[in-house]
Amino acid sequence: MKLKLTTITAMQLNQLMRYGSMILIGVVMAKSTLGIGAIGLYEQFLFIAGSVSFFWLNGLLRGLLPLYEDDNQVGIGFFNAFLLLTVLSVFAGALVFSVGGIWFPGLVGGNGSSQLWMLACFLFFSGPASLTENYFLVRKRTSWLIAYGIFSAALMLVAVLLPVFFHFGIDGCIRGLVGWALVRYVVLWLFVLRGLPFRFSWAYQKEHIRLSYPLVLSALLSGSAQYVDGFIIRSRYDEQVFAVFRFGARELPLVSLLANAFSNAILPAFAGGGPVDRSLTRIRKESSKMANYLFPLSAVLLLTSHLFFPLFFNAGFSESATVFNIYLLLIISRLLFPQTILIGLKQTDLIWRASLFELLLNACLSLLLVRFWGISGVAWATVVAYLAEKIGLSYAVKAKLGISWSSYQNLTRQLIYSLLLLLVFYLVECIIY
Incomplete structure (x- = not known):
């Protein structure tokens, strides 16, 4: 197989690096001194975050990609997509914080309240941050897509596994995961949103929602x-x-x-x-x-x-x-x-x-x-x-x-x-x- 670096292969490698880092985290946790119950709490955290966001995040991101005809439309489109994802992320975070303890009693008691807060923060940061890869894709910045994939995967490994090695417990791992999402959110502002026109477009919102x-x-x-x-x-x-x-x-x-x-x-x-x-x-x-x-x-x-x-x-x-x-x-x-x-x-x-x-x-x-x-x-x-x-x-x-x-x-x-x-x-x- 001859591997030619295109936006397609760059996007595939980006996703493989993300998946590979998650697999490696699971392997290291299983080999560590963390108990099965603690690992289950981490998996539960990811499960809840995914269950309340995977469908609308996946649909809106896919509906975003076929909309752009020129560079100006890319800027307006991504800013408006950021607004829409932010609103839905706030709603998802508020929902989980309000009723998460009822669905998953393990999050309540002891450090349960802080875990609910961390879950809400993770949803707020991680939803909009997913726009970064798609922005590099639409702009055809192949090398940026690869570099960002390496940076994101490496940061995730460090943020989640360092607490394991320093015996900070599963709460430290979850805080590291939230920190990883926060850094990705900051990168979105520095490399994507900072150069975009901050202009709300109701016409774009309607078209994006209609397609998505x-x-x-x-x-x-x-x-x-x-x-x-x-x-x-x-x-x-x-x-x-x-x-x-x-x-x-x-x-x-x-x-x-x-x-x-x-x-x-x-x-x-x-x-x-x-x-x-x-x-x-x-x-x-x-x-x-x-x-x-x-x-x-x-x-x-x-x-x-x-x-x-x-x-x-x-x-x-x-x-x-x-x-x-x-x-x-x-x-x-x-x-x-x-x-x-x-x-x-x-x-x-x-x-x-x-x-x-x-x-x-x-x-x-x-x-x-x-x-x-x-x-x-x-x-x-x-x-x-x-x-x-x-x-x-x-x-x-x-x-x-x-x-x-x-x-x-x-x-x-x-x-x-x-x-x-x-x-x-x-x-x-x-x-x-």
Whole structure:
């Protein structure tokens, strides 16, 4: 693979560095003197922050990218996006501070009140700070995007792990995480907002919200699927089976990270009324490159998962490997990008409807297949539902925009890779194990 530094690869590397730092923090914490309860409190902090912000933050940031036609519009747009994200972050922080103790009693008592304050502060800083990467992306400042990714990931490691080494406890780690968000917020002001025109635009706000609210709904619906799966498993099985399912119900993070970063990075190419064919060709070319190494990597994991699951965990989690292998098949739908075209051409209304269809199909199939195949049936329902959603969106792109599937996907290569991966899955699950 020849790696050429573009805005796409820069955005992908930025997200990989962020994810890598979070993984490393988890590993170091697990090896430290922190107890499982303390680590659980840190994970709970991140879970609450994500659960009240992931859907609107994801939707608004994606709806932001296709809007810009000139440099002046970039400035006005980012300032108004900052205002909108700030209002929602304040609301989310106030909500968590008001009722967080009811949802999660562990945050109340002892240092509980300070943790609620830190959670509210983290939401206030981290939401708007997410604009920085998107600003560098739209401005095509590739080296800045990489440098900021290195700086942010390194700062996160230092801020969260130094309290571990100096035995400041989990409260010190959470304060470090809030400090990391604060520094990112300061960077936003120094490198982005300081040079922008501070001009409120109601017209921009309406356009941004119009494009983004379907994406917000889509993120909310898609994010609900894992909770629906967990509820179905828990309603039929005990805690041990639920744990086996949760340990295996993880798709290859590299696939989702690279695919989502690519999808976001390509969106500005649709802005300004430029030739759509050029953007479609770029999607076809870049998605083929990702397929060239992500499909073989998935095949390697299929062949080895039954060996490393008992090794990394214990023999009780052997069945998790089968669930994990099924989730690896999500790569077939992850590397299809009809939603990127719809967002880029500002046709976002179809996306939330497709996500609702995916959620309903996933729930119905899970309830049906769990009767025949157990927890593997729930995993298969997820794979089928995701693929059905992408096929439906591809049909919508053809019907509404007149853009054929082959113009933005290498169908032959995608089909060959998918069939080979399914063959490897059959050999592993039906013959070898």
